[in-house]
Amino acid sequence: MSAKKKAQFDAKKTLEMIEDQFEMFQILNEEGEIVNQDAMPELTDEQLEELMTRMVYTRILDQRSISLNRQGRLGFYAPTAGQEASQIASHFALEKEDWILPGYRDVPQIIWHGLPLYQAFLFSRGHYHGNQVPEGLNVLAPQIIIGAQYIQNAGVALGLKKRGKKAVAVTYTGDGGSSQGDFYEGINFAGAFNAPAIFIVQNNQFAISTPREKQTAAKTIAQKGIAAGMPSVLVDGMDPLAVYAVTREARERALNGEGPTLIETMCYRYGPHTMAGDDPTRYRTNDMDTEWEKKDPLVRFRKYLEGKGLWNEEKETAVIERAKEEIKDAIKKADETPKQKVTDLMSNMYEEMPANLKEQFEIYKEKESK
Numbered sequence: 001m002s003a004k005k006k007a008q009f010d011a012k013k014t015l016e017m018i019e020d021q022f023e024m025f026q027i028l029n030e031e032g033e034i035v036n037q038d039a040m041p042e043l044t045d046e047q048l049e050e051l052m053t054r055m056v057y058t059r060i061l062d063q064r065s066i067s068l069n070r071q072g073r074l075g076f077y078a079p080t081a082g083q084e085a086s087q088i089a090s091h092f093a094l095e096k097e098d099w100i101l102p103g104y105r106d107v108p109q110i111i112w113h114g115l116p117l118y119q120a121f122l123f124s125r126g127h128y129h130g131n132q133v134p135e136g137l138n139v140l141a142p143q144i145i146i147g148a149q150y151i152q153n154a155g156v157a158l159g160l161k162k163r164g165k166k167a168v169a170v171t172y173t174g175d176g177g178s179s180q181g182d183f184y185e186g187i188n189f190a191g192a193f194n195a196p197a198i199f200i201v202q203n204n205q206f207a208i209s210t211p212r213e214k215q216t217a218a219k220t221i222a223q224k225g226i227a228a229g230m231p232s233v234l235v236d237g238m239d240p241l242a243v244y245a246v247t248r249e250a251r252e253r254a255l256n257g258e259g260p261t262l263i264e265t266m267c268y269r270y271g272p273h274t275m276a277g278d279d280p281t282r283y284r285t286n287d288m289d290t291e292w293e294k295k296d297p298l299v300r301f302r303k304y305l306e307g308k309g310l311w312n313e314e315k316e317t318a319v320i321e322r323a324k325e326e327i328k329d330a331i332k333k334a335d336e337t338p339k340q341k342v343t344d345l346m347s348n349m350y351e352e353m354p355a356n357l358k359e360q361f362e363i364y365k366e367k368e369s370k
């Protein structure tokens, strides 16, 4: 008997080689120190201050939204605290002409892109006007179907390319979204057609209560982009400078005709999944909460900016007051918006109503007139 032939290849080694490439990219550490000077993005002092302003504002918006929800003044709400660097710093790297395809937790990005705050509140209340994106504002309504925005993002990006626009399409999901079939189809399509797209997976490590480890055998989500033939990065999603830098670079690559990028941001949501009643203490430990609170994006960015003389308590208080004031005005405006009617639902759904609905429409119109 001849000796067993040695395998000509080592499949496991290939996997390890790929997985080991994904070190987490960081510029600003938890202490607020620059640990990667060479990668520092070009941001002016004013821009750095503006980025902090937006993150502080968004944290206040989150706190107020939670409390408005508890008072019964908002409806569906998915908390964002902890994810400000992933959300706001990535958005900060975009331009007005870029398109944003958000998930339900990504309302802050579309507000900073230009969606009036009162409409975000109406979206929360399930009012149709919350989804009536103003003309000229390049955003789609937040997607509730997990992962569905990935295929749409590939399509929007390809549309931009075909029309010769100097813009990119950017979508956000969570780690759970990357377990959906739509995720793979979307990135594959974008890769195959070299579409100017950015796919951002905010890995807050849980899909409601399911930990990331139970969703995929892959060591990182970033590595999945490699299979679609696109540059992919794993970034510290609590580090605003690193998130900004990788998103900006992805945008430039896309505009240069170099195609899509997948970005995995490692982050954490401090609050519950949504305000609809899940209890995070049943699937997360206090130790985990404490560990991640130490990585807080606002804390480290504040330290960094204070060190540069660009931030102080007075500035922070001014932002907090402004946020509270604007939120108060916006909720008032949402309250003043006419309540939606059954006939609104019908006329917003159809350009031409089928005959049976036309009949019902008249019945409801009659009822509503009383």
Ligand SMILES: Cc1ncc(C[n+]2csc(CCOP(=O)(O)OP(=O)(O)O)c2C)c(N)n1
Pocket: 105, 144, 145, 146, 173, 174, 175, 176, 177, 178, 204, 206, 207, 208, 273
């Ligand atoms: C197609 C589909 N399946 C299931 C759900 C129910 N669902 C709502 S949120 C969620 C978890 C999503 O987790 P992740 O993508 O990590 O986003 P996160 O909420 O953590 O930001 C699930 C399964 C849904 N909305 N859509």
Ligand SMILES: [Mg+2]
Pocket: 174, 175, 176, 202, 203, 204, 205, 206, 207, 208
């Ligand atoms: Mg998640």
